[in-house]
Amino acid sequence: MSAQIVHANKIEGQCTCGAVRYRVQDNMAAFKLCYCSFCQKASGSAHVTNAFTTPEQIEWLDGQDKLATFDVPNSQVRRVFCRVCGTTLPF
Numbered sequence: 001m002s003a004q005i006v007h008a009n010k011i012e013g014q015c016t017c018g019a020v021r022y023r024v025q026d027n028m029a030a031f032k033l034c035y036c037s038f039c040q041k042a043s044g045s046a047h048v049t050n051a052f053t054t055p056e057q058i059e060w061l062d063g064q065d066k067l068a069t070f071d072v073p074n075s076q077v078r079r080v081f082c083r084v085c086g087t088t089l090p091f
């Protein structure tokens with residue numbers, strides 16, 4: 001996933017294949033580095049950086065029909081990714 005900061009509170013990005021583009025407007029006041037087993041499994045790496053926003057702040061600019069979701073059992077987490085290239089997307 002590539003993302004660039006357009007303004008201090010606006011981020012635009014797209015998935016690896018370019019089918020899905022999004023914009024997040026939030027000041028991202030809270031972000032955490034996490035290395036719990038869920039984050040490790042979800043990312044396939046040792047740890048992740050999570051920036052927190054709300055669904056209302058996420059705007060899909062393109063490729064909304066390419067989105068796939070996975071509701072993580074026993075949690076309120078819904079993961080969103082591109083069904084073409086598998087890139088993790090804002091959720």
Ligand SMILES: [Zn+2]
Pocket residue numbers: 015016017018019020082083084085086087
């Ligand atoms: Zn994609």
Ligand SMILES: [Zn+2]
Pocket residue numbers: 034035036037038039040
């Ligand atoms: Zn975690």
